[in-house]
Amino acid sequence: MARAAADGAGEGALLVRADEAEPELFLRAEGYLFVCPENLASMSGAMKEMFDRCYYPLLGRIEGRPYATAIAAGSDGTQAQAQIDRIVTGWRLRRVAEPLIVNLGAQSPEAILAPKTLSSAATQQCRELGMMMAEGLRLGIY
Secondary structure (H helix, E strand, O other): OHHHHHHHHHHHOOOOOHHHOOHHHHHHOOOEEEEEEEEOOEEOHHHHHHHHHHHHHHOOOOOOOEEEEEEEEOOOOHHHHHHHHHHHHHHOOEEOOOOEEEEOOOOOHHHHHOOOOOOHHHHHHHHHHHHHHHHHHHHOOO
16 A cells, blocks of 8 residues: 555655654655554554654654555554544644545455455555645645
8 A cells, every 4th residue: 555655656755664764754754644554453563663753753843744544454444543643633743635444354364364455446546645645745735
């Protein structure tokens, strides 16, 4: 999902793993697209750790910047979405797109552990979200 969004955003996008994201990267970026799986009704541990590590160093320094989210879910995704929204409220970020939750339907142990493949429709939604973020930033809409 993140790769598809970055492809849609084009050359200006920087695709960064949560475990590699540092406060300096946030400060240089004009906007953010947070992409993660929902694990056990929560955002992924890597995403939570990134927020834990970057939250206080960025507090009061990135207010008003735009953000959007894309969640890969086995069935629901809303809890991971709610966690991210709660956290970025403290940063005073501004949501600029409806949450994108892709339900992959993985409910059995085998399906949960299996590699996931996005449908072409879900891939296109991710690309469009990345494109929308990039274009909105480029045009100064956000």
